[in-house]
Amino acid sequence: MIEIKKIENIYCVGRNFEGHAKELGNKVPSSPLIFQKSNSTINFSEKIQVPKNKTIEHELEIVVLIGKDGVPKNSNEAQSFISGFSIGLDLTDRALQGELKKKGFPWFAAKSFKGSAVVDKNFQLECPKEFYLNVNQELRQRGNLKDMIFSFEDILVHISKIVELKKGDIVFTGTPEGVGPLESGDQVEMGFTNHPPKKLIVI
Numbered sequence: 001m002i003e004i005k006k007i008e009n010i011y012c013v014g015r016n017f018e019g020h021a022k023e024l025g026n027k028v029p030s031s032p033l034i035f036q037k038s039n040s041t042i043n044f045s046e047k048i049q050v051p052k053n054k055t056i057e058h059e060l061e062i063v064v065l066i067g068k069d070g071v072p073k074n075s076n077e078a079q080s081f082i083s084g085f086s087i088g089l090d091l092t093d094r095a096l097q098g099e100l101k102k103k104g105f106p107w108f109a110a111k112s113f114k115g116s117a118v119v120d121k122n123f124q125l126e127c128p129k130e131f132y133l134n135v136n137q138e139l140r141q142r143g144n145l146k147d148m149i150f151s152f153e154d155i156l157v158h159i160s161k162i163v164e165l166k167k168g169d170i171v172f173t174g175t176p177e178g179v180g181p182l183e184s185g186d187q188v189e190m191g192f193t194n195h196p197p198k199k200l201i202v203i
């Protein structure tokens, strides 16, 4: 397991699974769609705080950790920049995101709020293929690496065309279908299949 000292930038990929792009009525992009969350939104705790009077949705994602500074130019180079893999929730204020999208505004406020970047801080050296999210012991989301439109390496090469990667950056790599609301009192379990899950409670 890898010990995290400090998170730098938080990058996210939108619409990286066809099933999820379709469930929100979006087309599959021809290159990775990148956005950011503020790094003050990182949430390694066992609690998810849902802002009052808001509907917050879970997006289950594999999170990759960047282990060095630099600009990978191709997939081979990009592989050496990944130092770990974990599971996270890209929490989203879906109604606000819809309003912002309609106006052509950035999604920032719909993605960046206190505790909205939920991450299991137990990063692993190898990435298992399957991952899942249970809410109140019911399966809500299940993902498999083979269904990702853009690989981890594609994503890192793409981000590097925009900005240099930094050690301590993390990347949320896209959610499979099944996104939905979280409510106060929900018991959440997220993890790689056949690995111990991270358990959280929604308050």
Ligand code: MG
Binding pocket: 012, 013, 014, 059, 061, 090, 172, 174, 175
């Ligand atoms: Mg997402």
